[in-house]
Amino acid sequence: MKELIVATKNSGKAAEFREMFSKYTIEVKSLLDFDDPVNDIEETGTSFEENAAIKSEAICSKFNVPVLADDSGLVIDALNGEPGVYSARYAGEEKDDQKNIEKVMAKLKDVPENDRTARFICAIAVSRPDKETFIKVGKCEGSIALEERGNHGFGYDPIFIPNGSNRTLAEHTPEEKNSISHRKNAILQVEGWLKAQS
Numbered sequence: 001m002k003e004l005i006v007a008t009k010n011s012g013k014a015a016e017f018r019e020m021f022s023k024y025t026i027e028v029k030s031l032l033d034f035d036d037p038v039n040d041i042e043e044t045g046t047s048f049e050e051n052a053a054i055k056s057e058a059i060c061s062k063f064n065v066p067v068l069a070d071d072s073g074l075v076i077d078a079l080n081g082e083p084g085v086y087s088a089r090y091a092g093e094e095k096d097d098q099k100n101i102e103k104v105m106a107k108l109k110d111v112p113e114n115d116r117t118a119r120f121i122c123a124i125a126v127s128r129p130d131k132e133t134f135i136k137v138g139k140c141e142g143s144i145a146l147e148e149r150g151n152h153g154f155g156y157d158p159i160f161i162p163n164g165s166n167r168t169l170a171e172h173t174p175e176e177k178n179s180i181s182h183r184k185n186a187i188l189q190v191e192g193w194l195k196a197q198s
């Protein structure tokens with residue numbers, strides 16, 4: 001079974017990739033699986049695509065093997081696209097999911113249901129030694145719930161309702177989320193490359 005480094009320190013993302021890649025017989029190794037801690041990579045880009053490439057290229061140069069990176073976040077129309085590329089550190093550098101949710105909910109306090117449209121975006125970058133990085137973007141359209149609900153998933157899942165559902169993503173099983181998510185939609189676009197790896 002081929003091993004693929006996924007350049008993330010987010011355990012929620014790593015679990016989703018592991019599950020989605022099981023059908024390709026690719027074993028996922030995230031940055032949380034190394035004995036020597038890998039330094040944090042500064043996300044200095046202004047877009048999800050740029051940040052994904054910064055992460056995949058940094059880890060590919062370090063280990064000289066194929067690397068996939070994910071930069072993702074929540075884009076809320078009523079907040080002019082916030083938190084966007086700042087999703088992880090919206091309420092501070094400590095990257096606290098609960099504080100981030102509370103900040104969003106406070107800002108949307110007076111925004112009615114119909115105006116709470118939002119989407120999750122996921123940019124996946126793949127870097128290989130001596131080859132150009134390629135990047136694909138996936139989306140999941142939905143809206144921000146009036147209150148937080150559910151225990152599954154991670155990040156902003158308890159406040160995001162995907163279109164066509166009345167449950168938050170945190171009220172979806174991991175299998176359900178992985179069939180409709182922005183991450184899945186991005187992964188589908190790199191499927192050809194993944195199949196060739198397995």
Ligand SMILES: O=c1nc[nH]c2c1ncn2[C@H]1C[C@H](O)[C@@H](COP(=O)(O)OP(=O)(O)OP(=O)(O)O)O1
Nearest residue numbers: 008009010070071072073074087088154155156157
């Ligand atoms: O499916 C998702 N369900 C809920 N929330 C999500 C999802 N996908 C991204 N998000 C949120 C979490 C975090 O606040 C930000 C990602 O930030 P992002 O920099 O890409 O990831 P991160 O810093 O957590 O880990 P890393 O950079 O090591 O991959 O968007």
Ligand SMILES: [Mg+2]
Nearest residue numbers: 010043071088
């Ligand atoms: Mg990050």
